[in-house]
Every structure is written in C-alpha cells, then in structure tokens.
Amino acid sequence: MCLIMDSEDDHHNNNNNDGTDVLSPPFNFSMVEDGIYRSGLPRPDNFTFLDTLNLRSIIYLCPEPYPEENLKFLEANNIKLFQFGIEGKTDPPTPMPKDTVLDALKVLVDVRNHPILIHCKRGKHRTGCLVGCLRKVQSWCLSSVLEEYQKNAGLKWRQRDLNFIEAFDIVSLRKCLLSIMYRYHGYGFKRRRLAYEEEKVQTPKPQATKV
Amino acid sequence: MCLIMDSEDDHHNNNNNDGTDVLSPPFNFSMVEDGIYRSGLPRPDNFTFLDTLNLRSIIYLCPEPYPEENLKFLEANNIKLFQFGIEGKTDPPTPMPKDTVLDALKVLVDVRNHPILIHCKRGKHRTGCLVGCLRKVQSWCLSSVLEEYQKNAGLKWRQRDLNFIEAFDIVSLRKCLLSIMYRYHGYGFKRRRLAYEEEKVQTPKPQATKV
Numbered sequence: 001m002c003l004i005m006d007s008e009d010d011h012h013n014n015n016n017n018d019g020t021d022v023l024s025p026p027f028n029f030s031m032v033e034d035g036i037y038r039s040g041l042p043r044p045d046n047f048t049f050l051d052t053l054n055l056r057s058i059i060y061l062c063p064e065p066y067p068e069e070n071l072k073f074l075e076a077n078n079i080k081l082f083q084f085g086i087e088g089k090t091d092p093p094t095p096m097p098k099d100t101v102l103d104a105l106k107v108l109v110d111v112r113n114h115p116i117l118i119h120c121k122r123g124k125h126r127t128g129c130l131v132g133c134l135r136k137v138q139s140w141c142l143s144s145v146l147e148e149y150q151k152n153a154g155l156k157w158r159q160r161d162l163n164f165i166e167a168f169d170i171v172s173l174r175k176c177l178l179s180i181m182y183r184y185h186g187y188g189f190k191r192r193r194l195a196y197e198e199e200k201v202q203t204p205k206p207q208a209t210k211v
Numbered sequence: 212m213c214l215i216m217d218s219e220d221d222h223h224n225n226n227n228n229d230g231t232d233v234l235s236p237p238f239n240f241s242m243v244e245d246g247i248y249r250s251g252l253p254r255p256d257n258f259t260f261l262d263t264l265n266l267r268s269i270i271y272l273c274p275e276p277y278p279e280e281n282l283k284f285l286e287a288n289n290i291k292l293f294q295f296g297i298e299g300k301t302d303p304p305t306p307m308p309k310d311t312v313l314d315a316l317k318v319l320v321d322v323r324n325h326p327i328l329i330h331c332k333r334g335k336h337r338t339g340c341l342v343g344c345l346r347k348v349q350s351w352c353l354s355s356v357l358e359e360y361q362k363n364a365g366l367k368w369r370q371r372d373l374n375f376i377e378a379f380d381i382v383s384l385r386k387c388l389l390s391i392m393y394r395y396h397g398y399g400f401k402r403r404r405l406a407y408e409e410e411k412v413q414t415p416k417p418q419a420t421k422v
Contacts, residue, residue: 024352028362031242141235151239151362 023049028123028152032131035114038152040123047073050117055079057113059104061086061126082107086126096129096164102172104130109137124153125161132165142166234260239334239363243342246325249363251334258284261328266290268324270315272297272337293318297337307340307375313383315341320348335364336372343376353377 026049027040041062042050056079060066063085066074074081084104087094107113108130120126128149135145145165150157237260238251252273253261267290271277274296277285285292295315298305318324319341331337339360346356356376361368 021350022352023350023355025355027358029355030359030362031244033242034245139232139234141233144234144236144240147238148241151241151365154362154365 021048023052025049026119026123030152032118032134035111035116036108036134037115037117038123038127038131039117039119041067041119041121042070042073042117044069044073051077053115053117055115055117057082057107057116059084059107059116059118059130061104061118061120061130063087080113082113086120088121088126093160096126096161098164098168101130101133101168105133105137108134122156124156125158128153129161129164132161133168136165136168136170232259234263236260237330237334241363243329243345246322246327247319247345248326248328249334249338249342250328250330252278252330252332253281253284253328255280255284262288264326264328266326266328268293268318268327270295270318270327270329270341272315272329272331272341274298291324293324297331299332299337304371307337307372309375309379312341312344312379316344316348319345333367335367336369339364340372340375343372344379347376347379347381 024045025039026042026046029037029039032038037053037055050073055077058074058079058081060081060083062083066081066083071081073079082104084100086097086100104118108116108118118127118130131152132145132149135148136142142165146162149161149165153161235256236250237253237257240248240250240260243249248264248266261284266288269285269290269292271292271294273294277292277294282292284290293315295311297308297311315329319327319329329338329341342363343356343360346359347353353376357373360372360376364372
C-alpha cells in the first residue's frame with residue numbers, strides 16, 4: 001500500500017505533514033551523482049516524484065517511441081528528451097552499439113543538461129552499461145564499476161554487458177570529452193568544473209637572457 | 212584487476228589522465244541523496260575514493276570498535292564519527308532497536324553533519340534499515356522504500372528488516388525532526404532548507420480599531 005499512515009497529530013498540526021504528496025520514484029530508481037539519476041521507464045504515477053528532481057533532461061535508451069503521456073510531462077516541465085535507440089533483449093543478442101553509447105555519454109557528462117535522468121525500460125542493462133562507462137570516466141576501478149552494474153541489474157545481470165563495460169575504450173571517452181571542450185572532474189562534493197580550452201594556453205616561458 | 216588500461220596517448224598528454232588515482236569506492240557504495248552516501252565498511256584502499264567525497268561525518272552502525280586505520284583516516288581528514296552499536300547477525304535474531312535507529316536518524320538528517328557516509332559491515336541490513344527510515348521521512352511510498360532496501364541487500368535481504376521499516380513510527384520521526392529544530396525538505400535539486408522555530412512565531416494580528 002502506497003500510503004504513510006496519517007495520525008491524529010496531523011490534523012492538529014499540518015506543518016508536520018508539510019502538505020507533500022506521497023512520492024513514488026520510478027522502478028529501480030537511484031542517484032548516480034550530483035545531478036545524475038537512473039531508473040526504469042517512469043509511469044504517470046511517478047511524475048510527482050520526478051517533479052521534485054527539477055530535471056532539465058532525460059536520456060532515453062530504447063528504440064520505441066516515447067510514451068505520449070511521458071512526452072506531455074516533459075513538455076509541461078520544459079524537460080529536453082535525448083533518445084538513443086538501443087535494442088533490448090533480442091535473439092540472437094545484439095552487441096551494445098559503442099558509438100551510440102559514446103553519443104549518449106557526451107550528453108550525460110555535459111553539465112548543461114543536468115539534472116538529468118537516464119532510463120531505458122527496466123533500468124538494468126542499457127542504463128547499466130551507460131553508467132558503467134561514466135564510472136570509467138570518473139576513474140572508478142573496474143571491480144567497483146561491475147559491482148554497481150550487478151547491484152542494479154540483480155539476477156538479470158548479463159556477462160556480455162560486463163564485457164562491454166570492461167572493453168569500452170577510455171581513450172575515445174577522453175576524445176569525446178575534449179570534443180565538447182571541457183574535462184569532467186570529481187565526484188560528490190568536490191564539484192565538477194568546466195575547464196575550457198583557454199585554460200590550456202601555456203604561459204610563455206621566460207627567455208634566456210644573453211649575457 | 213583494479214586498473215584502467217594505460218595507453219600510448221597518456222604518455223603524450225598527461226592532461227587527459229588528469230593525474231587522478233584510480234578510485235576504489237567501498238563495497239556496496241552508493242549515493243542516497245545530495246550529501247548522503249552509504250556503503251559497507253571502508254578498507255584502507257578505499258580511502259583515496261572517500262577523500263573525494265569531502266566527508267564531514269560517518270555514521271557507523273556496528274558495536275565493534277572502529278578499526279584503528281579507519282580512525283586515523285578520520286582524524287587526518289577531520290571527520291566526525293557517530294557510532295551506534297547495533298548487533299548484526301545473531302542467533303536467535305535480535306530485533307532492530309528502534310530508539311537507536313531514531314538516534315542515528317537525528318544525526319543523519321542534520322545537514323550540519325553533511326556530507327555524511329552511513330555504513331555498517333556490508334551496507335545491507337543495518338544501513339538499509341536506516342536509509343529506509345530516511346525515505347519514510349522523505350515521503351517515499353512504502354513499495355519504493357522496500358525496493359531500494361532489497362536492491363542493496365541483494366540475495367541477503369531479510370523479511371524482518373522490511374517489517375521493521377514498514378512499522379517504523381513516522382510520528383516519532385516527525386517529533387525527532389522538530390526536536391532538532393528544523394524540518395527536512397526536498398530531494399535532489401529542490402534543496403533541503405532549515406526552517407527554524409523562529410519561523411513559527413506568528414506575526415501579531417492587527418487589533419480591531421474602536422470606532
């Protein structure tokens with residue numbers, strides 16, 4: 001039951017209840033980073049919760065058209081949709097398209113798109129692979145990256161996703177970051193900062209003085 | 212292996228590598244909220260990662276003395292330790308002590324202690340119960356609270372923990388929040404704010420003027 005018990009106290013003191021709705025986060029929701037969230041496909045009963053995140057963008061990783069009611073929610077809240085159509089479960093299995101993941105990563109690390117929610121259908125495989133690649137950008141050690149993937153995928157974890165994350169080319173990630181003209185820094189309270197190309201301009205070395 | 216592949220590129224351009232260490236988060240680490248993290252017991256090889264969180268406090272939920280090397284890390288980084296000795300697995304099982312959880316919750320929601328890391332030994336049961344109670348303060352619906360608990364506990368989830376979270380008294384939570392003189396608001400980017408008792412002081416009503 002989706003209710004927090006109401007008590008007599010509340011009738012005497014509305015401040016205690018703050019007048020807030022009971023919040024229902026989307027399936028498999030969690031916080032990845034300051035300004036980055038992940039989940040399964042949000043349903044209309046999750047919209048009140050999503051509203052509290054003040055989202056600026058959503059990364060949607062499925063090829064299916066975005067549900068009409070979700071589109072309306074995005075429009076009403078001025079949230080930008082970035083869709084990257086990655087196939088889900090297929091027979092035989094389709095390899096994760098690394099160029100598409102790279103494109104999604106470019107959008108993800110761009111702080112101008114934050115706060116941002118990444119989701120596919122269940123928030124496990126496609127979302128898990130993208131977050132795994134982000135963790136590599138953040139210099140997380142591989143065992144921790146894979147542990148996080150597995151925690152979010154539960155019993156449904158896939159060996160080929162772990163292989164994909166492990167093989168994902170860190171050099172191309174770096175090139176992608178440079179291509180959007182900033183480097184991504186930090187985690188948590190050591191805030192990321194924009195380091196624009198200008199910062200790379202070297203100060204001229206002092207000339208050797210002729211004696 | 213805890214390494215991200217080094218490439219020839221790095222030797223030519225150190226900026227790409229940012230000179231950062233490879234980071235190893237503690238077992239079962241994740242972000243709960245802006246300024247609130249959870250995990251299992253950090254080991255010394257997690258200290259470099261913990262350093263990036265700029266922690267102000269740690270909530271430790273085990274009765275065992277805090278490891279000597281962890282104490283040194285805390286001292287070196289001016290991190291305050293709050294220990295609440297809750298028994299782990301016992302035979303027969305000990306019920307979760309609700310007063311102790313309430314005391315831990317008071318420390319947890321006090322933003323003066325943030326950024327804060329909650330941990331027990333594996334970050335599953337004791338930590339999961341405390342985070343579950345926090346979610347109730349945040350008005351999350353019960354099914355989402357329990358889903359989050361289960362995701363972090365994995366196959367080790369315990370029915371009695373779910374029962375504890377469900378039964379945890381929201382009224383006593385509210386009293387606890389009032390007792391530390393502020394109300395806790397919001398999630399994510401709608402920042403929490405301190406609402407001190409002073410705010411409750413009513414402005415005097417205008418006196419009826421005698422005609």
